[in-house]
Amino acid sequence: MADASKRARRAVYPGSFDPPTLGHLDVIERAARLFDELIVAVAVNADKKPLFSLQERVEMLRECCAHLPNVRVIQLEGLLARFAQQMGACAIVRGLRAVSDFEYEFQMASMNRQLAPEVDTCFLMTHQHYAFLSSSIVKEVARLGGDVSALVPANVEKRLRQKFAPPSAGERTEGENHPSTGDM
Numbered sequence: 001m002a003d004a005s006k007r008a009r010r011a012v013y014p015g016s017f018d019p020p021t022l023g024h025l026d027v028i029e030r031a032a033r034l035f036d037e038l039i040v041a042v043a044v045n046a047d048k049k050p051l052f053s054l055q056e057r058v059e060m061l062r063e064c065c066a067h068l069p070n071v072r073v074i075q076l077e078g079l080l081a082r083f084a085q086q087m088g089a090c091a092i093v094r095g096l097r098a099v100s101d102f103e104y105e106f107q108m109a110s111m112n113r114q115l116a117p118e119v120d121t122c123f124l125m126t127h128q129h130y131a132f133l134s135s136s137i138v139k140e141v142a143r144l145g146g147d148v149s150a151l152v153p154a155n156v157e158k159r160l161r162q163k164f165a166p167p168s169a170g171e172r173t174e175g176e177n178h179p180s181t182g183d184m
């Protein structure tokens with residue numbers, strides 16, 4: 001009993017973070033207040049083709065979390081439930097925006113409970129400012145040259161600008177000299 005109460009309460013917050021947004025950062029800051037230690041786990045995510053490499057996503061998050069001494073950012077390898085167990089975590093943190101998030105999250109939480117019954121999934125409801133914010137929408141707006149400064153931390157905005165900067169004349173190859181058009 002005494003031992004259990006002394007043990008640091010550690011949680012894992014997994015995601016793709018491609019790129020991190022202010023919605024993610026809000027969840028990180030709130031979870032860092034709830035737990036003794038928070039591990040932000042950046043997934044490789046073989047299914048999605050990320051805009052930012054794993055290393056870039058880890059770096060961006062480390063920069064965003066530099067003011068939070070109890071937050072560590074590491075890459076997530078393998079199965080989340082096993083990773084959480086290996087880290088000695090008591091909880092997996094996920095953010096919930098709209099009802100549309102619920103079904104997938106419920107499925108994932110149920111599976112993780114089967115795989116690691118001692119690790120509970122803890123949902124933090126999004127701040128209302130960020131309820132409609134997602135990494136995909138940020139990428140789409142940035143790709144089309146829109147202002148994303150109210151949606152992502154400053155370091156992420158800078159990296160997005162670099163990613164989508166029009167190629168200089170020397171870098172352009174034939175057929176690529178028009179900025180991409182999108183459906184927004």
Ligand code: ADP
Binds near residue numbers: 127
């Ligand atoms: P994944 O591919 O694992 O869903 P994401 O980076 O898209 O990775 O999201 C990681 C977690 O952050 C998820 O739990 C997601 O619901 C949550 N999240 C994403 N955007 C927001 C937001 N604007 N507000 C709160 N939580 C969010």
